[in-house]
Amino acid sequence: MTPAVPPGARRRARSLLLTSGLAITLAVVAIPFYWLAVGATHSSEEIFSSPPPLLPGGHLADNLKSLEESAQFSRVLLNSLLISTVYTVCAGAVCTLAGYGFAVYRFRGREALFGLLMLGLVVPAQVTLVPLFQMMADLSWLGTYQAVVLPNLALPFGIFLMRQSMASLPPSLLDSGRMDGCGELRLFLRVALPPMRPSLAALAIFLFLYQWNDFIWPLIVLRDGASFTLPVALASLQGLDETDYGAILAGTSIAALPMAAVFLALQRHFVSGLLAGAVKE
């Protein structure tokens, strides 16, 4: 008989093996990212020198200065934080509600309505860009943040993600809640959501990331340099033959920090066993 849990020594050996194996993989994966950070501290000429710089250089301050001067970097960083946060909260609510509705209920038109929403995923955004832009112009919304945020709140990806995740809710859990006389909304908030914390965290991470990196739509609807989001501002640093690559890499590196913080904060919710109690009853 194999014991249920390996004894200490064997367990530690397997731990070490797994950890070191993953560490090597991570080291390879991290190379581009490491170089991104290194590039952020060099001038454009140094970046394209041969061989490329492997160690940090002394150009970070200059890069940040030119970011601030030519792209209003700190302002733009705040814009992106604001937009991404508002978007994550609103879209998170919309997607979770819809995902729950599609996952746990059977109702007339369920498949058709879900299919309709998935059209947004299936039809490439490049061809819906112009008519959507026209709508924003008709509404006199160009240059406003609602034009950036509202059209993408019902994100098919988010709805799909939540539908697939909510499918793991045991029907017995909800039924027993109903037996206790819970209303449907209370049932959703009190019974269904708590064990879904890992998926909600994943959803929030993706929504934030989506808005944080979204480029083409904000580029098209925003009008005033002071209202630009990060990717739009970074793209404005590109020219025909005078692109400030150092500044772009510095901007990207710094832009990664808030996103990393969001990830670290939310990944705490990836904890096992949230459903355990529910299943046990």
Added chain:
Amino acid sequence: MGQGTGFDRRRMLKAGGALAAGAGLAGAAGCSGSGASAGGGGSAGAKDKGRITVWSWQGPAAELKALTPEFNKRYPDIQVTVEDIGNPAIWDKITTGLAAGGQGLADVLHIGVDYLPGYVEKFPGGLADLGPLGATAHKDAFAPGLWETVAPTGKKVNALPWEANSGGFWYRADLFEKAGVDAEAIQTWDDAVVAGKQLKAKTGAFLIGLDKPASQADAANFFQMLLQLQGTFYFDPEGRITLGSPEAVRAMTLIKTLNDAGLVCDLAGGWNALMSALKKGTAAVHPMPTWFGGIIEEQVPDEAGKWKVRLPPAVRRGGSTAATVNSTHLAVAGSSKHQAAAWSFVEFVLTRPASQVRIYREKGIAPALMSAYGDAVFHEPSAFFSGQKRGEIFLAALKAPQPAFHYTADYARALKLVTDAQSKVLLKGADPAAVLKEAADQLARQTGRKAVR
């Protein structure tokens, strides 16, 4: 789209608006003011009053910003906002605005020659006619051929030229000297093949470099220049496809000859590869336009005195050595409510020699405006280029009579097919005439244009 759907759509939009208010987001940015409501038809407005927005990128945008205080001395009541959108991002932004009937565009738009004809043909009315605003008075102020580019039908003036680049022949004088070849004596590209062989044998350097697998969209620049030196292009003035013309076959055959002789190094990867070839001295010649001089000075500052420039050899003996290979322009959006004020700005920047001289001094952007060349800056000897007066060399090219090259709305598509054809010749040794005919046929099928010859 019927009336009914329009109504439904508006009703739905209302619902969207209510949701916006509910989400507490309405007006978060507070910058929906100027031009945002401009849709459909624009209007002239006052010549000396109004708020205008300008879209450009990086260097030129910085210069436009720098010119604004001077502009305001003459027009104190025009408020100018220059937005640096970045390039290529600006094309997505302008294209979307034009495709949406001109909605949301800035008043003044900076547009390259590769996009201008497409915008004019595909989105009629998208750009304002500058003729009635006073542009026609400047008809003869620009380098030959460029007026036909901005006013192809001779009726409507779609833009005014800003930057004009001529094809150049930047070469490593030291390598040529070492090989015992007189670069200035090369008269045709056939001569260049002979010179290139000697150069390769003596110095190991390639004659030129090309992006053989067409990893970038501009991989066929050299081919295009060879066409322009012969006074032809991808389309004739009637818009018919001329990719199969004898001139085109001649140009592609020349490229094949150069390549088969081992004189072409591979610049696969585009710009980065070009820069690394420049630094390593892989190729002795860069057949690049006017603006490339600044790049050489910047990238290989140690090689001062080793470089020279001349106009490219002709394709046929006695043929032209002058070709205006690209230009950029300022246009006014057809939807602009302040077209007259926008025109005032365009006129100030593009037709006033002092403005253009300043821009050239700061950013090396060569003016299309001929009167700007009276300034001393174009006649100074350059220490880097072995004491040559390179401003004068390119001025001579600009002055040379040139046909207008008809880019048409399908230029980008033609360019794509040409680069693919060139790759087949360079990588697979394909027959120039055959690949060009194939490209012409495919272009004809895709665009409905007729292929001639």
Added chain:
Amino acid sequence: MTAATPAGPAAPAAPRAARPPAAPVRPAAARRRARRRPAPYLFVLPALLLFGAFKLYPIGSSFVLSLHRTEGGTQTFIGAGNYERLLDDPLFWTALKNTAVILAVQVPVMLALATGLAVALNSRLLYGRSVFRLGFFLPMVTGLVAYGIVFSVLLNKDYGLANWLLARVGAGPVPWLTHPLWAQISLGLALTWHYTGYNAVILLARLQSVPAELYDAAAVDGAGGWRTFLHVTLPGLRPVLLLTAVLSTIGTLQLFDEPYVLTGGGPDNATLTIGVYLYQNAFKYFDFGYASAIAYALAVLIGILGLIQFRVLGEKE
């Protein structure tokens, strides 16, 4: 963890049966659900309203556009004309072939890696789990412009970091982005780098919902790591594996960002994807009608593949 609860019979073999039998409650619940008819609609209403307000019209309008030819600002109805053009357009078929290759090769590899990664990142045996999770997540954060710069520098044939490292071990320079086959490989590597962590996070979140009892029961039954993975982990992941498979398929068929910034579709059209070709037709050739036709041909393809995936991986109810 607490001692295993003997939740169900033969847990490792049939984990779905491990849930407590729900049959007794069903009829009552069904009746109650019938009375609460509006509830499901209210849950999906916000999404439907927003979708109806902002997406329905653009989607419909672009479909209508795909039936038109725009010539000098006037639209002419040409029925299926644009779709017929597709059949006769060698570049479209090249793009379709390239996209299919990526779909067949890169997507399965990436999903397998992501599953393995998610299991590893979830393992209690792993030291410093937060650090690893963050590390594998970070590639996703890189914005498009920087992504292009970083990879063009890393993969440059002459002075790139990758070839510099290869030269240390005596391997010759690899034409990463400039040789057709290598460019396809590079694109695949870059995609895998970018999105494996993304999929791993989705899978990781789902792993938390696989009841711990099942693992404990499997351990009690003496199932080894591999058998536990096959019989507990994989079935538990199934709905989300379906999700990642569908999303990756769609993402690949619409693939645009990576080839656009890495290779521009070249060299020799080796990395020309439908997404890039679609973009070129719309935003470079201003042929929005044709671009819309490509988009809808693509949408049909996605729909068919999606349905197949639902059939193969979906819940069999």
